[in-house]
Amino acid sequence: MKLSIRSLSKKYSGNVWGLLDCNLELNTGVLGLLGPNGAGKSTLMRILATVTRPSSGSIRWNDLDMLSSPDPLRAVLGYLPQDFGVYPHLTAYEFLAYLAAVKGLDGPAARRRIEELLSVVNLSDARNRPLGGFSGGMRQRVGIAQALLNDPQLLIVDEPTAGLDPEERVRFRNLLSELSGERIVILSTHIVSDVEAVATDIAILSHGRLLSHASPEALLASINGKVWEVLLPSADLPALQQRHLVSSVAHRTDGVHARVVADSAPFPNSSPLEPSLEDAYLATIAAGRATQAGAAA
Amino acid sequence: MIAATVVLAAARADFLERVRRYSFLFTLGLALYFGYMATVGRLTLRIGDSRGIYNSAWIGGLLAVVGSTFISLAGFYFVKNTLQRDTETRVGQILAATPISRFAYILGKFTSNFAVLASMIGILALSSIVMQLVSAEDMHIHLWKLLSPFLLLSLPAMAVVAALAIVFETIPFLRGGFGNVAYFFLWTAILIAPILGNSPLFDLGGLFILRQSIIASGAAPQAENSFSLSIDSGQFKAASTFRWEGIPWTAETLFTRLLLCAVALLLCVLAATLFDRFDPARGYRVLRASPTPALPVTVSIPIASPAPTTKLSPLVTKAQRFRFPAVLAAELRLLFKGQRWWWYSIAAGLVLAQALVPKPDARGMVLAFAWIWPILLWSSMGVREQRHQTHQILFAAPHPLARQLPAVWLAGVLLAVVTGSGFALRLLLDRNLPGLFAWTVGALFIPTAALFLGVWSSSSKPFEILYTLLWYIGPMHAMPAFDFMGSSPATATTHYPLYYLAFTAILFVLAIAGRKRQLLI
Numbered sequence: 001m002k003l004s005i006r007s008l009s010k011k012y013s014g015n016v017w018g019l020l021d022c023n024l025e026l027n028t029g030v031l032g033l034l035g036p037n038g039a040g041k042s043t044l045m046r047i048l049a050t051v052t053r054p055s056s057g058s059i060r061w062n063d064l065d066m067l068s069s070p071d072p073l074r075a076v077l078g079y080l081p082q083d084f085g086v087y088p089h090l091t092a093y094e095f096l097a098y099l100a101a102v103k104g105l106d107g108p109a110a111r112r113r114i115e116e117l118l119s120v121v122n123l124s125d126a127r128n129r130p131l132g133g134f135s136g137g138m139r140q141r142v143g144i145a146q147a148l149l150n151d152p153q154l155l156i157v158d159e160p161t162a163g164l165d166p167e168e169r170v171r172f173r174n175l176l177s178e179l180s181g182e183r184i185v186i187l188s189t190h191i192v193s194d195v196e197a198v199a200t201d202i203a204i205l206s207h208g209r210l211l212s213h214a215s216p217e218a219l220l221a222s223i224n225g226k227v228w229e230v231l232l233p234s235a236d237l238p239a240l241q242q243r244h245l246v247s248s249v250a251h252r253t254d255g256v257h258a259r260v261v262a263d264s265a266p267f268p269n270s271s272p273l274e275p276s277l278e279d280a281y282l283a284t285i286a287a288g289r290a291t292q293a294g295a296a297a
Numbered sequence: 298m299i300a301a302t303v304v305l306a307a308a309r310a311d312f313l314e315r316v317r318r319y320s321f322l323f324t325l326g327l328a329l330y331f332g333y334m335a336t337v338g339r340l341t342l343r344i345g346d347s348r349g350i351y352n353s354a355w356i357g358g359l360l361a362v363v364g365s366t367f368i369s370l371a372g373f374y375f376v377k378n379t380l381q382r383d384t385e386t387r388v389g390q391i392l393a394a395t396p397i398s399r400f401a402y403i404l405g406k407f408t409s410n411f412a413v414l415a416s417m418i419g420i421l422a423l424s425s426i427v428m429q430l431v432s433a434e435d436m437h438i439h440l441w442k443l444l445s446p447f448l449l450l451s452l453p454a455m456a457v458v459a460a461l462a463i464v465f466e467t468i469p470f471l472r473g474g475f476g477n478v479a480y481f482f483l484w485t486a487i488l489i490a491p492i493l494g495n496s497p498l499f500d501l502g503g504l505f506i507l508r509q510s511i512i513a514s515g516a517a518p519q520a521e522n523s524f525s526l527s528i529d530s531g532q533f534k535a536a537s538t539f540r541w542e543g544i545p546w547t548a549e550t551l552f553t554r555l556l557l558c559a560v561a562l563l564l565c566v567l568a569a570t571l572f573d574r575f576d577p578a579r580g581y582r583v584l585r586a587s588p589t590p591a592l593p594v595t596v597s598i599p600i601a602s603p604a605p606t607t608k609l610s611p612l613v614t615k616a617q618r619f620r621f622p623a624v625l626a627a628e629l630r631l632l633f634k635g636q637r638w639w640w641y642s643i644a645a646g647l648v649l650a651q652a653l654v655p656k657p658d659a660r661g662m663v664l665a666f667a668w669i670w671p672i673l674l675w676s677s678m679g680v681r682e683q684r685h686q687t688h689q690i691l692f693a694a695p696h697p698l699a700r701q702l703p704a705v706w707l708a709g710v711l712l713a714v715v716t717g718s719g720f721a722l723r724l725l726l727d728r729n730l731p732g733l734f735a736w737t738v739g740a741l742f743i744p745t746a747a748l749f750l751g752v753w754s755s756s757s758k759p760f761e762i763l764y765t766l767l768w769y770i771g772p773m774h775a776m777p778a779f780d781f782m783g784s785s786p787a788t789a790t791t792h793y794p795l796y797y798l799a800f801t802a803i804l805f806v807l808a809i810a811g812r813k814r815q816l817l818i
Contacts, residue, residue, distance in 0.1 A: 046689070049689070049693045050692075050693055051689050051692055051693055071695050071696055074693060074694060074695040074696075074697075075695040077693055079689070079690065079693040081689040081690065083686060083689075084686050084687065084689055084690055085684075085685040085686030085687055086685060086687065087631060087634070087681070087685050087687065088685070089634040089635035090630075090631065090634055094630065094634075097627065098627040098628075098630070098631060099690065099691075099694070101620060101623040101624045101626070101627040102624055102627070102691060102694045102697075102700060102701055103694045103695065104620060104694075104695060104700070105612075105620075106620070107620070107623060109612065113612055116609065116610065117609070120608075120609050143690075146690060148609065150612065151611055151612030175609065178608065178609065179609065
């Protein structure tokens with residue numbers, strides 16, 4: 001199972017690049033796609049889900065060009081878009097049955113699968129209620145269920161935990177971990193802890209460019225020895241934030257404890273800290289921004 | 298003062314949002330086209346076999362009436378979406394949390410609606426100068442005579458239409474397709490009411506005032522008995538012309554126009570009263586509450602308890618065969634979902650009446666009603682995926698063009714076949730094969746046209762409007778050229794069913810092309 005993305009670009013009207021020269025090679029596992037708003041995550045996901053056509057580049061699914069023949073990929077694809085709707089008059093079961101038919105699932109197998117999925121996303125009790133009366137989180141779970149209908153080999157989920165309560169979020173993360181063994185899962189989110197829990201690989205996008213593609217360990221190693229805790233009066237915090245990348249701040253009785261990402265200790269009394277994935281993400285984004293600013297200058 | 302600023306700010310944002318749409322240019326283009334038709338003599342105001350000389354008064358009066366008549370129909374549909382857009386974009390909920398009052402909000406929306414419609418009238422008014430020069434019968438431009446009908450006939454009409462559009466949006470059952478169809482009949486009634494009642498009160502289009510003024514001027518003696526605004530292919534050659542110097546704007550005439558402005562204001566007050574301020578707990582936006590308690594029930598988990606886990610077994614049958622009957626059944630379910638028992642009862646009653654009514658003409662009329670009844674079901678074809686934002690999911694499924702679209706189309710055809718089955722049964726019993734052929738073409742034409750318009754416009758409105766218009770002109774008036782369903786016995790003896798079949802085939806191909814364009818890949 002292999003997904004190869006080569007020199008993929010998407011240009012929108014007004015000379016805006018949603019994605020620029022993106023290269024990725026994916027095998028089974030969970031790829032966590034991180035990036036700020038407008039980084040190009042959803043663009044990349046829509047292209048991979050065959051919903052949007054790229055401006056240039058190629059995508060190969062098991063060495064098959066999916067731009068010229070998307071249907072083999074669609075047959076094994078599960079896609080949860082960031083913004084999706086439901087038919088308000090259908091019940092959860094009817095909606096899933098409709099999509100199962102469209103995806104070509106066999107009748108009895110489809111029925112069994114729908115029952116199981118409704119149980120997995122904790123909607124069995126609400127299976128016969130019209131979707132129009134569902135809360136946002138419940139609709140999101142219906143979306144998750146439909147993405148898994150055909151037991152996809154490529155599962156693309158865009159901001160899947162948006163609107164879920166903490167318990168459902170944990171439930172979904174566990175489900176994703178369990179599913180990841182025998183398929184490629186692409187998970188887009190801006191919640192670093194979601195990625196931290198399940199991703200076997202992490203790709204960071206910013207302004208349509210791929211800044212990094214590495215394992216969580218490699219990403220953490222890249223900033224090893226570059227994360228510091230600084231204790232300072234709260235009045236000095238704005239100055240620190242201007243000079244350094246501050247990834248978190250905690251106000252305590254003895255002053256402000258700031259978590260700083262820097263090549264060397266910002267102050268003599270700074271103490272080194274174990275890096276987190278959030279530190280690595282922020283450092284990568286900041287480095288990307290600096291490179292772009294340098295190129296523009 | 299603050300309220301006025303708020304109203305104008307809301308109106309300005311809304312106005313700009315609308316006039317930057319292609320549909321504005323399209324509607325404007327159509328209005329200008331009708332203006333052009335009037336100038337070249339294809340849309341004529343006839344008094345017997347004569348007409349007025351194309352001077353400023355005649356051109357101004359004619360184009361103002363054409364503009365207010367046409368824009369009061371097309372313009373209504375163009376502006377009847379302002380509250381809907383705020384609902385769909387969820388901007389409404391943001392606005393609802395601001396101090397803006399319901400009346401100020403409605404007034405802002407009315408102002409925007411009116412500004413859009415007035416800008417169409419304004420452009421038509423400006424173009425009337427060019428049209429007078431092009432017609433070259435009287436090169437003297439008299440600005441007041443040319444523009445006053447636009448100002449005093451058309452603009453008050455636009456105010457009423459702008460307010461009516463808001464009222465329709467605030468009444469739940471008039472918001473959607475039913476309102477679109479209902480407005481067509483309301484518009485027809487409003488246009489003929491002054492003529493029937495022989496009163497200038499509520500003369501929306503201004504045709505009655507124009508007629509009265511021509512009669513009063515004595516320029517055309519036979520005006521009282523023969524007066525019509527009609528479209529023809531240019532064969533009408535006026536036997537004589539007369540000079541008419543325009544509408545004398547008496548206090549009484551001005552009062553009737555001011556009365557329309559007052560009606561518009563009252564409609565705004567009514568709309569503000571009915572407006573639910575985007576409260577999702579009111580109106581149609583929320584489906585009827587389920588008798589079961591709300592889910593999920595949040596259960597607090599002790600900190601020490603393990604996180605909930607789930608197991609999903611692999612799908613045993615991975616084979617994904619083309620199961621057309623299953624997709625068709627699902628599409629049929631989707632098509633009929635949400636219809637109440639009385640909808641089915643009326644549809645069944647109409648089927649029964651088709652089979653039992655003895656006179657063919659009357660039976661044809663019943664068929665016409667049977668095939669307008671499911672209009673809102675057909676108008677959702679090709680649109681549903683975009684409207685409910687399921688298109689990304691559906692279009693990422695295998696073979697969306699070969700699997701889902703034909704099922705949508707066939708579901709629409711089956712709907713036509715079932716709802717018109719009584720008529721077909723009688724044709725079969727009478728061995729009327731030409732009639733059966735015309736009926737079959739109708740059953741294919743309606744869903745195909747719906748699918749084509751839905752896929753290309755991403756809106757159910759064009760089908761609802763155009764179909765109602767065609768239905769009204771064709772089957773209801775037994776005009777074979779427009780009788781697409783073969784409801785009149787005479788239609789089956791013509792070549793028109795063949796033309797409609799060819800047209801249906803073209804629309805079907807174009808619908809596929811439209812969906813292919815939506816798929817992007």
